[in-house]
């Protein structure tokens with residue numbers, strides 16, 4: 677696994693139904709407070725988890741603070757239900773001078789089942805910033821091994 681892949685996600689080239697085989701960047705359980713009035717999990721909650729996962733990958737790659745500058749191509753494919761285990765996988769798909777784009781794929785697993793389903797995907801762009809909140813160049817990629 678390289679530094680640009682904190683966890684292998686499905687890529688645009690792989691089928692959406694292919695479950696990632698290595699650990700997620702973050703994993704969380706959807707709770708009742710995260711649900712809408714109909715009992716399904718809020719899309720906004722899912723997007724904030726995606727932002728957290730991408731931000732974790734960005735901070736590792738940039739070895740410091742990063743901020744979200746853009747969010748693209750977010751699709752909510754399937755509902756997430758209360759009690760689901762939600763796993764978020766990230767792949768850095770582009771790096772620029774100070775910015776990077778991170779693909780996030782989210783999978784759910786019902787609490788009492790081994791079956792998993794891909795529920796969301798999206799691309800989050802982050803900018804590495806310095807102590808004065810100005811963009812700073814990304815450091816060279818380092819091999820975590």
Ligand SMILES: CCCCCCCCCCCCCCCC(=O)SCCNC(=O)CCNC(=O)[C@H](O)C(C)(C)COP(=O)(O)OP(=O)(O)OC[C@H]1O[C@@H](n2cnc3c(N)ncnc32)[C@H](O)[C@@H]1OP(=O)(O)O
Nearest residue numbers: 727728731732735743744745746772773774775801803811
């Ligand atoms: C104390 C620390 C604790 C840390 C605990 C760790 C926790 C770790 C896990 C949690 C992780 C949570 C993750 C949440 C992260 C937030 O929620 S951050 C809060 C929300 N975001 C913000 O407030 C950002 C607000 N925006 C800004 O501050 C400024 O727009 C920015 C991002 C600094 C960029 O400033 P700018 O003057 O536009 O910069 P500029 O030089 O023009 O462009 C810089 C780069 O951005 C790109 N860019 C600019 N605009 C765009 C755009 N619209 N679209 C795409 N790219 C763009 C440019 O192309 C350029 O890229 P490069 O060619 O250099 O690669």
